[in-house]
Amino acid sequence: MPLKVIASFQTTLKVSRYMFRALATTLWILGALISVFYVNKELNQRESHLRQIFSLNFEQSLGYIRHTTDVARELRYIAANRFGAPVAPRERGAAAKKTPFSIYPLSSTFDCGEQYEKNPAQLQSLTSFFEQWHDDFSSVYDLNRIFFVDSSQQCIVDFGIRNQSLDSDSLMKSVQERLQNQKSNRAGNRREESLFWVTPGPTPDAGYLYALTPVYVDNHLVTMMGIEQSIRLDDFMLNGDLPFSVRLLDQNDRVLLQFTDSQSGNSLSHYPDSNNYFGYSDGYGALLMKKALPPTSMTVVYSLPLEVILMSLNTLIINIALLNLASAICLFLLTRLFERKIFRPAERNAFQLEENEQFNRKIVASAPVGICILRISDGTNIISNELAHNYLSLLTYEDRVRIVRIICEQQSKSLDVVTGRNHHLQISFVHSRYRNENVAICVLLDVSARVRMEESLQEMANAAEQASQSKSMFLATVSHELRTPLYGIIGNLDLLQTKSLPSDANRLVTAMQNSSALLLKIISDILDFSKIESEQLKIEPSEFAPREVINHIVSNYLPLVVKKRLVLYCYIDPNVPLRLMGDAVRLQQVLSNLLSNAIKFTDTGCIVFQVACCDDGYLVFKVRDTGVGIDTRAVMKLFDPFFQAGTGVQRHFQGTGLGLAICEKLVSLMDGDITIESEPGLGSEFGIRIPLYRAHYPQTLQVPDLQGKTCWLQIRNALMERYLLGLLNACGLDAQRYEEGQPVGKDDVMICDHVPDTLPNAHACVEISGMQAGAAQEVRAGYWLYSTAALHELPVLLQRIYRGEDELSAETLSLPSVSYNRTENSDIRLLVVDDHPINRRLLADQLGSLGYQVITANDGLDALDVLAKNPVDIILTDVNMPNMDGYRFTQRLREMGQTLPVIGVTANALAEERQRCLQAGMDNCLSKPVTLDTLQQSLSYYSNLVRQNKPVQS
Template identity: 30%
Template sequence: MSLHDISGLYNSKMVLIAAKEEILQDWVAEEECASILQRHEIDQELFIAHYAGNVFDYFMGVVSGQMVIGECPVIADLIEYLKNKDLRADELFTLCTHFKRAVLNSTYRMGINSPEIFTAVSYLFDRNFAGVLKLYTDTIYQKEQEAINASKAKEYFLSNMSHEIRTPLNAILGFVSLLRDETINPRYQKYLDIISNSGENLLHIINDILDFSKLRSGEFAIDPQPFNIHDEISHTMELFVPSANSKSITLTSFIDPSIPYEIIADAVRIKQIVGNFLSNAIKFSHPEGAIHVEARYDRGLLSLSVRDDGIGISSADQQRIFDAFSQAYEGVIRINEGTGLGLSICKQLAQHMGGTIELQSALGEGSLFTLSIPVVVNHECEIAKFDISMFEGIRFGLLEYDPSESYKLESLQRYWDHFGLDVCRIKTVKDECDLLIFLESSIDDETREYIIEQQIPSVAILDFLDDRYDTIETITPLTFPIYCTKLQNALSEVLGINQPSLPTALGINSGYGFSGRILVAEDNHANQELIRIVLERYGLEYVIASNGVEALELYCSQPFDLILMDEQMPYMNGNEATLSILAYEEKNKKPHTPIVALTANVIKGARERSIQNGYDAFLGKPIVLKEIEQIFDRYLSPKPIQKNEQKPKQKSKWPAIDMEHLKSALMLDEDQIDYLLGIYCQKMEHSLRELENAIAEKAYEDIPFIAHSIKGSSANFRFDELSRLAYVIEESALNKDKEFDFDEAYSVLHSEFSKRFMGEEGYYSSK
C-alpha cells in the first residue's frame, strides 16, 4: 500500500487529531482494556498522558509521512513500563486491537468513514503491531535472560557464602573441642558445650539458607536418620536458655520418658522447627513469663509443642501467619520486625516430612504451636533415660513453695511420678528426709542459711545458673529446663552416688560391634587405610576396590552386606558404578545391597543428589565415627567385640600436629594415627608433585581430580586449611578461571603442608 492509498486518511487527519482526547478515553474505557489496566495496577491517567497519547501521536505521524511505519519507537517506552508488570502477549494484542477499534469508531461518529479509510487504518495498525510484537518478544527474552543470570548469581553467592562461613566456623569448633578436652571445671564444660552446640546449629542454619530456595523450587529432600529425641530436644532447649534468661523467662519442659530411645526421622529439620517455635515464644513473651516445651509419642506419631503466655495472635493473623513474608499485627501496629519467613519454612518442612503444624492462640493469652510428624521407631534399641535403681529406699522431701510458682515444678512432679520416686511434701527444712528439694525463689535467707549450716543434702532448683552454691558441697543446683539426664545427674551428685555410665547405642564404646561384609570403593590410599582401621575396630570383614570398575566386578562375584562408594574415582566414578550395580540387581532379580555415598561435597545439595543417584544413604568427608556407626546400626546386625587394652602413651613423632585432637576426632589409637599419617605424607608427596606438573602444563582436566584427592584425604585428618586450599584449586580448574593464579595457590598449599610435616625423614622432604 502506497501513500496514495492512504490519501483519504491523510486528508482526514486534522479531524482525528481534534478528536484525540475522545479517542483515547474510548480506548482505555473499553471493558477489556480497563480490566487489563486494573489487573496490572496501571493508572489510567498516567497511561493516557505518557503512553497512549504518544502512541496516538506516532500513528498520526505515520499518516503524515513523518514517521517510519512498523518501527513504532514510542512503544518501547510503553513496553519498558509494562515489562515488570508481567503483561502477557495476548493482553498487549488486546490493547493494540482496541486502539485500532477506537480510531475506526471515531471515523464513523464523525462521518468520515469509507472503505479506503478502513483499509488504511487496518493496514497501518497491522504493520505497526508486527513491530510492537517483535519489540515485546525481544524485551521478554531479555527479561528471562536477566532472571536466569540473576538465578546463577544467587546460586554462586549462596554456595560461596556457605563455604566462606563454614571455614572459620570449623576452626572455632575445633578449638572449642580442644578446650573441652582440657577443661575439668563442670561449669566451663557446660559453657563450652553450649558454644559447640550453637556453632553446630549455625552450620545447620547456613545449610538451611541454601535449602530455602530448594523448598520453593521443589528440589528439597528429607534425610531420615536414627537419632535420640531425648538428647536432641534437650540440647535444642539449652541453646535458648541465655535468651530466655535475658528476659527472666522460665523455660520448663517434659520429654515423655516413654518415648522410644531411637527414632528415625530428619532430626535436623525437627530441631529447626522447634528452635523456631522457641525463638518466637521468647520474642513474644512478657518479661518474667513462662515457656513450656513438651514431647510425646503415640503409635508412630511424634508430637512436639511449645507453649508461651505471651501476647498471643489474633484470629485474623492466624489465617496468614504461615504465609511467606507475613507477620502478626496487633491492631494496625506491626509487633515484630523481620523477614516473616520462619513459620513459612517450618510449615513447608513439616509437610515434606508428612506432618502438620497446629496453632492455638488468643490475643493476650499466649500461643501453643504443635508439630506432629510420623516417625519410624527402632524398638530393638532400648536405653534407660533414668536409672531408678540408684535411688531405691531414698526419701525425697519437697519443701513447700509459693503456690504462684507451682508451674515451675509441674514437669518435675510428672517425672518423679513416672519413675515412682518417693517424694513427699514437707513444711519445714527440719522435717525428716534423705534429700531435700527446694525452689530457690520460694525460700527466705533464714531458711537458706539453716540448710547450709546443717549441711542438709539438697537440690536447689534455680531459675538461672549462678555461683551461689559453687563452694557448698551439700547443695547441688538444678536449673531449667529440667529433663531426665539432668535430673539424675543432680540427684546423684548431691547423694555422692558414683554413676555408672548410662548404656549407649551399639558401637565400640559399649563393647559391641557389627556383623557383616563390606565392599569399600575408594581410590585414595590414605582414605583406604583409615576406613580399613575403622572397619576392623567394629569387627567387620571388608574388601577394598580402587575404582568403580573393580567395585562392580567384585560385587558381581561376591556377596556383600553393605557398600561404601566414593563418588569420584578413575575409570568409573561412584555414580556410574552405583547405577550399574542397581541394573545388575534388577536384571538378575538379586536382593538389594545398601549403597552409601562417600563424598567431600557436603554442600550445594550433595545429600539430595546422592539419593537421586540411587544411593541409600550419605556420608560426608571427613568421616565422623558417630555417623558411620549410625549407618552400620541401620543396615548391619550387632555382635560383641573384644576391646583392645589401652597402650601406654608414647612421645608423638609429629610435634607440629595436635595428636590429642586427632585421637578425639578419629577415635583411633596413637599408633594407628601414626601409621595413617605416614601413608598420608607419602601420598601427599606424590600428589603435590603431580599437581605442580599439571599446573605447569596447564592440564586443567587433571588439576581438579588431583586437588579433589588432596582435599578429601586432608579433611579426614582435620587439616582444614589444606582441604580448603585444595577445594579452591579444584573449583577454579573446573570453572576454567583464567584469572586465578594456580602457581601462587600451589605455593601456599605446599607451604601449609610443610608446616606440619617438614623434616620428617622418610616421609617428606621440601623442594
C-alpha cells in the first residue's frame, strides 16, 4: 500500500477517534466546570466572611497601637513643656531624693555620670518631669517604665514605674541600633522621627512595645523620650471560635511575636511584600491578611489554614467530586469500548507504518549534528540530513572507503577524520535495523573549533612555562650579578670599621656602610617580592621559641630607640607559649620591618610592642607608635607594592615601598593576617596574627623564690601598671598598688616608673626607665634601674634580689652583644675557594679578623690540590666557578670519603639554591653579602664540632 494512502486512512481514523474522545471529554468538563463554579461561589462567600473577621481583629490591634501612640504624644507634650520651663529651686532637691532612676551609657567609652554632673539642669528637668507625670498621670497609663536618651545620644536615663527588672544591655543595644539606623536613613536636616519597636518577652505571644519620640524645645532637640509597655497578642484578637494565628512582623518581615492555635500550625514560610494584602500564601496553604500598623514600621498578619476554611465545605466538595468521578468513569468506559471494537483494529497497521517512517525522518532532519543512515551491506546512504551531506562532501574517496570498511567490520565505534580542507570530523556510529535491513546510524560532528582551542591552550601553557623559567633565570642572574660586587663593598667596609680610623674617615665609612646596607635591603626586598610573586618563596616551619625571637628583635632595635630618645615598651603576656611551630626567620623579618617603620616614623613619644594569645587560637603581635600617622586614603593602599604613604613629612624616608607588601604576603603564607589602625598626627598600630600550631605552654608560672613576697607598684603608666600586676601575681607575688603613706615591709620591693620623692624602708627599689638600654643596673645599694623593653623578665630580677645576688648575668636579663674573638679560633684552619679575586681576598680577611687560619684556592681543581698538601678543618666555597664549580667539588670530596664541613657561599637568592647545595653534600649555604656577624654565628657551630672530633693531644 502506498505510503500516502496509508497516511490518509490512518489520519482519518485518528481524527475520528480524537473527535469521539473530545466529545466525551467536553461533556465531562462541562459538568466539572459547573461544579467548580458552584464550589468557588461558596468559597468566595466564606472568604468574604473571614475578611470581615480579619478586619475587626485588625481594628482591635490598630486601636492598641494608636493608644500607645497617643500616650507617647501626650507624654512628649508634657515633657516639652517641662523642659522648656526652669526647675524651681525647691523642686531640685526633693525630686532628686524621691525619684529613683538609673543612668546607662550607650557607649562604653562615655562617662554619663560626668556628663550629668557638668550639666545637672537636664537631669533635674528629667526628674521634675517624672515627678509631675508620676503624681498626676501614672494611674491613667499602663506603662512599665519611661526612659530618656540625651541629645548627644550617649546616655539613657531610666525611670522604672512597676519595679520590673531591666535588661539594660538589651535595652541599650536596641536603642543604639534604632538610633544609628535612623541617623543613617535620615536625609538632610530633617527632624528626628518617633521610633517604635518590639522586643520578645518570656512567651512567644508576649513582649515589650517601645516608643521613642523626640522632644523639642524652641525647635531644638533636648532629649529622646521612650516608654515601655507590655504587649500581648491576645489584645490583638477578638473572641471567636476560629483557630486564628496572629504574627507581629518588623519592616523586614521578621517575626517579632506570634500566637498560633494548635489547629493553625506553627509558622508560615513566606509573607507577601505588600503591607495591605488579603489572600492566600504558602502555595494556597493558608488565607491571611497582612496590614501595616501606622505610625510604626511593623505589620500584623492574621492567618487561617486552608483546611479549616474547607472544613465547612467538605460535604459539598466530596459529593461533587464523587459525582464528577462517576461521570468520568462512565464516559471513559464508553470511549474505551468504542475504540477497542471499531477504531483500533483498523488503525493499528497504518499507524505503525506511518510512525516508523515519520520517526526516522524527524530524527535525521531535526538533529543539530550531521546524521546519515548507511546500509551495512554495501555502504549506501539511505537517509541523511543537510549537515551530514555537507560533511560527507568534504571527504575524499579514500576516506569514504575506509569509513565504510570500519563500519562494516565494526572495528570501533568512532573515528576521527581530517579532511583535505583541514576540517576535523568526529564520526560515531551504532548498528540498528531499518526497513528490515541492517543499517548503521552515523553521527558526524565538526570538532575543528575544539581542536584549535586545545592547540591554543597548549601553546598558552607552553608560553606560561617558558615565562616562568625566564623569570626564575632573571632572578638568579640579577641576584648573582648584584650581590657579588655588593659583597665586596659591604664586606670591606665591615672590615674597615674594625680598624682605628680618624673621626672624619670613620664618619665617611659609616655613611658608606649605611648606604650599602640600604642598597642591600632594597635589593633583598625586590628579590623577596619577586620570589613571592613567582611562588618560589616557601614557608619553612620548625619549632621555635617566640620569646627568644622577640628578645632578639628588641635587642637589635633598642640602641636605635635610645639614640632617638624614644621609649620602647615591650609587653609579653604570661600566657604566650614557650614553643610553637612556625617559620621563625620570616616572623622575625615581618616584626623587624614593623618595628623599624615605627622607629623611623616616630620622632617623639614611645613605641609599644605587645604580644598576647587570643581565645580563637592565634598569637597576636601589635606594634603601636606615636609617630606621624597615616591618612585614611593612604591606609587603603598601604599594602600595595611600591606604594609609599605621605607627600610631606614622610617624603625624606628612604625605601622601595615593598616592606609592608612583603609583610602582608609572608603573614598570609603563615596562615595569618595583618591589620592597621592609624590617625594622622597621633600614630599608627600594626597588628599581625599567626595560628598557634603545636604550641607548648609552661606547666606553671609560679617562681619558688617569690612565693608569699609582697611587691608595691608606684606606676603612673596605666598600661604598664595593669601588665605588671597581672605578670607578678601570676608568678606568685602579692603585687599591689602603692598609695602615699602605706606601710612597706622590710622584705618588700618597690617598683616605680619615676624617681620617688621619698624612698620607703623597703628591701629594694626598682625604677623602670625608658632610657635604660642594657641589663639591670644597681646604681646604689638597693636601688636598681631596669629597662622598659624587658618587662616580661622582671620576675628574674626580683628573684635575684631576694636571693641576694648582686651581679646579674647579661645572659639572663638582656641579649649579649656580638663580640669577635680574634684568638680563640686560631686552632681552626679554613679553606676559601672562590674564582673572584676580590671576594676571595675579602672572605679571607673577614675570617682572619675572626681569628681563623685561612688558605685560599681559585676553583675546585685548585682546591683539591691544596687539600692534598694541607690539612683543613672547614671549607667555604663559591658555587659558581670555572673548571670545577662548588657542586662538583663537594660531590668529589664526598666520593673521596671526606666528612669535613663544607659551607657554600652563593650570590643566588633563589630558594632552590640552598636545596641544591644540600643535595650536593654541603652542610650549609650562605648568601652574599656575608657579614662578620653571619660568619661568626655559622662558623662557631662547625668549629665546635671540629674541636669535639679532634683527638685529644697529651
